[in-house]
Structures are given as structure tokens and as C-alpha cells.
Amino acid sequence: MAAGAAPDGTEDRDWQRLDKWLWCARLAKTRADCSRIVAAGGVRVNRQPTEKPHARLRPGDVLTIAQGQGERGRVRVWRVVALAARRGPPAEARGLYEEIDAGET
Numbered sequence: 001m002a003a004g005a006a007p008d009g010t011e012d013r014d015w016q017r018l019d020k021w022l023w024c025a026r027l028a029k030t031r032a033d034c035s036r037i038v039a040a041g042g043v044r045v046n047r048q049p050t051e052k053p054h055a056r057l058r059p060g061d062v063l064t065i066a067q068g069q070g071e072r073g074r075v076r077v078w079r080v081v082a083l084a085a086r087r088g089p090p091a092e093a094r095g096l097y098e099e100i101d102a103g104e105t
Helices: 018-024 031-039 090-094
Strands: 043-045 048-050 062-067 074-080 097-099
Touching: 018 031, 018 043
Parallel strands: none
Antiparallel strands: 043 048, 043 062, 062 074, 074 097
16 A cells, blocks of 8 residues: 555545645745755744655644745745645635734744
8 A cells, every 4th residue: 555545545635745735835836846945944844844845734734934035035924724636726725825923823
């Protein structure tokens, strides 16, 4: 049985790979770009740094995402609301997360 597969052979859908979810949420244009952001240490999951694009992401997790560097850099904090079934239009992608203030976490 494949990792992440349920006993009946279907995929376990209570989690999703971090890089795939970020791509579906339209953080970057390609999934490879999302993987590079994670591998470079640009993402924390529930305040824990991760460099693993394959990290498991679940609804309710809080992501801290560093985008850019220097004066142009910004930190975004997202709470995962839903897992992505596909990479849809921007309006659909915004439904995957809610942006929260860093002080709320």
C-alpha cells in the first residue's frame, strides 16, 4: 500500500503536501517555486520552521510565510481553512486560507 493511502486504496485526504497546497493557494506560479521557498526556510508551520516541501498540512494549521528580503520583504500569516482539490482561479485560492495578524497566533 502506498504511503498516504487508506486501506481501501483511496488517498488519505486529511492532509496535503505543503508545496502542493501553497501552489494551489497561488503563493507562486509553479509548484517547483513553492518547493524552493519552503526549502530555503521561508515557511513555518505552526511556528515550527520547516525546509521540507513534503511536510503534511492540515486544516487549522497556521503558516508564517516570508516573502522577499530587505525593505521589500513582508511576512504573511495564513490559517489553513481547507485543503485544495485543484489549482483554481484566484478567488477559489483565497478560500483555502484566511489571512491573520501575526499578533493573533
